Amino acid sequence: MLTNGRGPAPAAAADYEHGAHRLVTRGTGHLGMVGRVDPAVNGFDPREVVRDFDWGKARRTAAGRTVREWELVAEDKEIEIAPGIKYAAYTYNGRVPGPTLRAHEGELLRIRFVNRGAHPHTIHFHGIHTSGNDGVPGVGQGNVGVGGETTYHFEAAPFGLHLYHCHSSPLADHITKGLYGAFIIDPKQGRPHADELVLVQNGFDTNFDRSNEVYAVNTVAFAYLNDPIKVKHGELVRIYLVNALEFDLVNSFHIHGNFFELFPIGTSLEPTEYTDTVVQGQGRRDVLELRFPHTGTYMFHAHVSEFAELGWMGFFEVV
Amino acid sequence: MEARALPVRRSSWLSGILPLILLGGAILLFVGLDAPGLERRGIPIEDVAVERTTLRPGVIELRLRNDGPDPVRIEQVVVNDRFTNFSQTHQTVGRLGSDKLTIIHPWVEGEAYEIAMVTATGGTIGAEVPVATESPQADAGFFGLMALIGLYVGVIPVAIGMLWLPWIRQIDPRWIQFVLALTVGLLAFLAIDAVLEGLEFAGEGAKVFGGQGLVFMGGVVSYLLLAGVDAWVRSRGAKNRASGVSGMRVALLIALGIGMHNLGEGLAIGSSYAIGALALGATLVVGFALHNTTEGLAVVAPIARDTPPLRRLIGLGVLAGAPAVVGAWIGASAFDTSLAAFLFGLGAGAIAQVIVQLAPSIRDRNGSVLNPLTTGGLLTGLALMYVTALAIPV
Numbered sequence: 001m002l003t004n005g006r007g008p009a010p011a012a013a014a015d016y017e018h019g020a021h022r023l024v025t026r027g028t029g030h031l032g033m034v035g036r037v038d039p040a041v042n043g044f045d046p047r048e049v050v051r052d053f054d055w056g057k058a059r060r061t062a063a064g065r066t067v068r069e070w071e072l073v074a075e076d077k078e079i080e081i082a083p084g085i086k087y088a089a090y091t092y093n094g095r096v097p098g099p100t101l102r103a104h105e106g107e108l109l110r111i112r113f114v115n116r117g118a119h120p121h122t123i124h125f126h127g128i129h130t131s132g133n134d135g136v137p138g139v140g141q142g143n144v145g146v147g148g149e150t151t152y153h154f155e156a157a158p159f160g161l162h163l164y165h166c167h168s169s170p171l172a173d174h175i176t177k178g179l180y181g182a183f184i185i186d187p188k189q190g191r192p193h194a195d196e197l198v199l200v201q202n203g204f205d206t207n208f209d210r211s212n213e214v215y216a217v218n219t220v221a222f223a224y225l226n227d228p229i230k231v232k233h234g235e236l237v238r239i240y241l242v243n244a245l246e247f248d249l250v251n252s253f254h255i256h257g258n259f260f261e262l263f264p265i266g267t268s269l270e271p272t273e274y275t276d277t278v279v280q281g282q283g284r285r286d287v288l289e290l291r292f293p294h295t296g297t298y299m300f301h302a303h304v305s306e307f308a309e310l311g312w313m314g315f316f317e318v319v
Numbered sequence: 320m321e322a323r324a325l326p327v328r329r330s331s332w333l334s335g336i337l338p339l340i341l342l343g344g345a346i347l348l349f350v351g352l353d354a355p356g357l358e359r360r361g362i363p364i365e366d367v368a369v370e371r372t373t374l375r376p377g378v379i380e381l382r383l384r385n386d387g388p389d390p391v392r393i394e395q396v397v398v399n400d401r402f403t404n405f406s407q408t409h410q411t412v413g414r415l416g417s418d419k420l421t422i423i424h425p426w427v428e429g430e431a432y433e434i435a436m437v438t439a440t441g442g443t444i445g446a447e448v449p450v451a452t453e454s455p456q457a458d459a460g461f462f463g464l465m466a467l468i469g470l471y472v473g474v475i476p477v478a479i480g481m482l483w484l485p486w487i488r489q490i491d492p493r494w495i496q497f498v499l500a501l502t503v504g505l506l507a508f509l510a511i512d513a514v515l516e517g518l519e520f521a522g523e524g525a526k527v528f529g530g531q532g533l534v535f536m537g538g539v540v541s542y543l544l545l546a547g548v549d550a551w552v553r554s555r556g557a558k559n560r561a562s563g564v565s566g567m568r569v570a571l572l573i574a575l576g577i578g579m580h581n582l583g584e585g586l587a588i589g590s591s592y593a594i595g596a597l598a599l600g601a602t603l604v605v606g607f608a609l610h611n612t613t614e615g616l617a618v619v620a621p622i623a624r625d626t627p628p629l630r631r632l633i634g635l636g637v638l639a640g641a642p643a644v645v646g647a648w649i650g651a652s653a654f655d656t657s658l659a660a661f662l663f664g665l666g667a668g669a670i671a672q673v674i675v676q677l678a679p680s681i682r683d684r685n686g687s688v689l690n691p692l693t694t695g696g697l698l699t700g701l702a703l704m705y706v707t708a709l710a711i712p713v
Contacts, residue, residue, distance in 0.1 A: 032402035033395055082402075084394025085441055206441025213397070213437060221402070309401035 030225065030299075030313060035083030037220050042079045044095035046223035050197050053184070054099040058107075066107045068156075072098065074117045074144075074166070074179065081204050082214050082221040082311060089178035090117055090166070096219045097200040097244060098164070098181030105159040105188045114149040121174065124167035125183060126283075129154035136167050143168055159187040160267035161240050161285040176205055176212075176246035178219075182285075184240060187269060194238040194289065195231055201251045201280070201302070201312065202244045211247050215302065215312040224300075224314025233295050233318050239288040240266070243280035252279045253288075254303040255316075260290035277303050292318040363389035365438050367412070368525035369446045370655060373454045379422040379432065381446055384525040385412045393444070397435040398424045415527055426451045455592065457652045465589055465647040472588065472607035473581045473643025478636045479608075480615015487616075487623045493692070495623050499681045500693035502573070502617040503674055504700020509580050509614075510670040512708075514538070516587060517663030524656025533657055537664020538671065541579065545572060545672040567631070569621040569676050574639040576669035577614045581639065583663040585646020590654040592647075610707040613700075614639060621680065 039045035056070040072092045079089045079096060092098030103109055115121050120143040124135035132140030133152045141150040166179035182198050202219060203212030214221050231237050239260070243251045254277040261271035262278055266287035278286050292298070301313040366387025373380040379398070385391055390413045396405045404423040412418045426432060432448040455461050487498055517534035529536065552568060584607075618635050650659070681693045 032404050034404060034406075035394075082395055082437075084392070084439055085437055086439055087441055204441070206437065207443045209443075213435070213441065213443060306400045310397065311402065 030309070031222055032309065033083055033222055033311075036226060037080045037083055037223070042095075042220075043077075044219075046218040046220045047227050047229075049095070049097070049100075049218045050199065050224075050229060052100060053102045053196070053198070055102050056109075061108075066104070067110060068103050068107050069110045069112070070099075070101060071112045071114065072123060073114045074121045076117050079178070079219070081206075081216065081219060085206060085214065087204050087206055090119075090121070090174060091178050092123075092181060096178035097202065097242075098179070100182040100184065100198045100240070101164065102184040102186065103156040104186050105156055107156045108153065109156055110151055110153045112149065112151045113144060115144045115146060118146060119174075120145050120148075120168050121166045121179060122168055123152060123164055125152065125154070125164045126162040127154065127183070127185070128157045134167075137169065156185045158267055159185045160265045161242065161287050162265075163242055163244070163283060163285060165244070172210075172246045175244065176203070180244040182240055182242045184266075191238065191269070192236060194236040196238045196240065197229065198240040198242070199253070200242045200244050201253070203246065203248065203307070203312075205247060212245070213310070215245075215307040215310045217312060217314060221311025222313060228297060228315035228317035230317050230319060231292060234291055234293070237290055237292070239290075241278070241280070241286045241288055243282065243284045245282060248304075248307070250279055250281055250304065251307065251312075252277060252303045253286075254301060255290070256299040257294065257296070258290055258292060258298060260288040263287040263289070279303075292316065295319060362440060363391075365389065365391045365440065365442045365444065367391055367436070367444045368527075368656075370417070370524055372446065372448060374426060374448065374451055375453065377423060377425055379424055379426060379434070379448065381420040381422065381434070381436075383412065383418045383420065383436075383444075384527065385414055385416050385418075386525045386527045388414060390414070390416075391444075392439040393418065393420070393436045394439050395437040396420065396422050397437060397443075398422060399432055428452060455651070461651065462648060465592070465651050466644050468588060468592075469585050469641070469644025469647040472611060473585065474636065474640035476608045476611035477577070477581075477615040477618065477640035480612040480617075481619045481632060481636055483616045484619040484623070484632070487620065495620075496681050496683070497692050497696040497699075498616070498620045498623070499677060500696025501700040501703070502620045502696075503677050503681065504697040504702075505613050505617050505704050506573070506576070506670050506674050506677070506700075507697070508701050508704035508708075509577070510667045510674070512704075513580055513583060513663045513667035513670065516583065517660045517667065520587075520656045520663065521660035528657040529660075530657075531660070533660040534664035534667070537661040537666075538668035541665040541668035542672045543668075545575070545669055546675075549672070549676065566622045566625045567627055569673075569680070570618055570635055571638070572673050572676050573621065574618050574635040576666070576673040577617065577639040578642040579662070579669045580666040581611070581614075582642035582646040583659070583666045585643035585648075586650035586654070586659050586662060587646075588643075589647035589650025589652075590659070592651060607711055609710050610704065611640070613703055613707065621677070 054070065056068045058066050058068045061067055075091055075094060077089055077091045077094055078086050081087045089096050111123060113123050122135040122137065122144055133154050134140060135152060137143040144150050162183040162185065164181055164183045166174040168174050182200055199217045201217050203215045205211060206213040216223065241253055245251045259274055259276045262273040262275055263271050263286065265285055271289070278288070280286065295318045298316045298318065299313065300316060301308040364387045368384045368386040369381050370384050371382040390411050392411045393407060396403055405420055407418055407420045409416065409418045420436070422434070426448070428451060430451050432451060434446040434448070436444040436446070438444065487495060514534060517537070518531050521531040521534055549572060615636070618639050678688055682688055683690050
């Protein structure tokens with residue numbers, strides 16, 4: 001019998017064999033998936049994506065302002081979203097989610113966009129900017145055709161946790177296939193020093209039935225169940241939580257054994273809530289701050305249990 | 320003469336093979352030129368049928384058959400919106416190939432489960448467990464139970480029905496014709512029933528072996544086989560037997576046809592029981608007993624004027640009834656929808672053959688088959704089967 005490379009599959013079935021020594025078992029845990037996704041196949045690794053912030057290239061103008069520049073390339077790429085399951089994705093810079101772009105409030109941002117995909121695409125940034133730089137078909141530069149390119153420029157405002165994504169039609173298709181990423185604008189005075197993490201909640205409709213078969217944070221199902229995110233006991237942890245899920249109206253984040261301060265959209269430096277669960281609609285973002293008072297292994301997952309067991313589950317390992 | 324005949328024979332062989340050689344050449348040329356159409360474009364067609372579902376505590380087992388043109392690679396399994404642990408015998412299943420999935424899931428008695436097998440391309444293959452219940456173990460006790468059920472729904476009712484023989488021997492010879500017509504009516508009902516059941520099975524499982532075509536193929540095969548056997552028996556019988564044998568011959572054919580139908584019926588019962596879809600209650604046995612008793616009457620109707628020895632009568636009864644036992648065994652242990660469709664087709668064809676055999680014996684003096692007496696018998700036969708079929712809770 002093949003077991004797809006994972007441990008002895010019938011172990012969970014053994015939970016049904018009566019006998020005192022079997023009444024409490026660890027079984028195979030929550031992980032139902034067999035096998036692992038090799039990060040080398042995708043060219044990006046959720047273990048790195050979680051702490052990967054792209055500050056672009058910064059330079060100073062004569063007037064003393066900082067100009068920050070990025071190049072984002074849209075390209076079609078087959079990625080493995082769960083062990084053995086391939087997905088024909090659209091990507092920014094070959095990864096899903098796209099790079100986490102980060103700047104300071106008030107900086108001038110220039111994003112050169114090159115379309116190497118097979119369909120027209122755009123980049124639409126959430127934030128305050130002119131209509132010409134909105135990345136919407138039919139307005140300003142509009143759709144960037146196959147092989148085309150453009151540059152979006154605007155000032156970084158307001159501070160907070162934002163989103164960028166493709167705005168070409170059909171909208172849900174272009175987004176769900178992978179053209180989205182987190183966009184962080186730090187307040188001028190900065191935020192307290194912390195171990196910062198970015199978690200982009202997403203899902204994949206692998207059989208084109210307008211509903212997701214696989215759910216995840218940072219694309220690969222159960223990635224952080226296999227490889228827990230390591231954090232330090234007592235240290236301030238800041239989570240940039242983004243919901244890029246399509247088809248399902250609501251997603252959520254729940255943490256075990258702990259509570260967090262909630263900064264909705266990250267646009268205020270005062271938290272509004274002290275909670276252990278936050279619900280996010282489509283396109284919603286929140287900044288979360290917490291410290292782990294105990295060492296050990298703590299789950300985090302969508303409290304939409306269906307999503308949790310379809311891939312959106314992970315662990316923090318507090319050391 | 321020999322020397323001259325040989326070249327003629329050789330050339331006739333050649334002319335017979337020539338089209339095949341040309342066909343082979345044409346195919347080679349097509350392949351050699353890498354002609355378009357050989358490599359299908361687009362994403363693979365993933366068509367997989369679930370042939371059998373077995374439930375054990377904490378485990379759901381699925382036997383799959385690749386029903387489509389392309390190989391299928393199953394990577395993950397989702398049960399009721401939850402990725403679950405599983406193992407399988409063949410990760411890549413080629414055309415016609417089969418795979419057995421052992422899925423670990425803590426299923427609950429009486430609940431429904433929706434299973435999605437996710438392939439390497441992200442496609443999903445669906446399977447359903449409408450009502451979860453533990454599958455019976457195929458041990459000696461189980462086969463004994465199936466044998467008992469086969470006896471109750473097949474052998475015993477047929478044997479009881481055959482006890483009408485003394486009665487039909489006493490009735491007015493004109494009424495014999497009525498009874499024979501009634502028999503044809505019974506058989507016609509069984510033939511229709513066999514075709515419908517066969518089509519139902521063919522619609523459920525893998526289509527790759529012919530699907531609904533199997534029912535009709537089965538019908539044609541058994542009709543021709545029985546016609547051939549009958550002609551052979553008749554040609555031998557004509558030489559050394561006196562009249563009166565023909566009644567026995569028809570009875571034998573009827574028993575055979577009914578036996579094939581009961582094989583299918585046993586199959587349906589066994590398979591339903593094995594997947595837990597059948598309540599083996601008194602109603603089932605009573606229903607089948609009523610229904611199949613009429614089959615016993617059909618077997619003995621043609622031999623009303625004969626005096627066959629008892630062992631021959633027992634033989635007829637066993638031939639007509641015992642296949643239900645065999646069918647129940649096959650159905651419960653090695654059930655396959657394609658096989659079931661074909662077997663029901665065989666049953667229907669056999670019965671059609673028997674009806675053709677019986678037709679001459681219900682002719683009146685003017686040579687017409689349909690007269691008031693026989694149409695009355697035919698309709699009574701159909702009605703009898705219809706009403707008794709209502710008693711079967713399947």
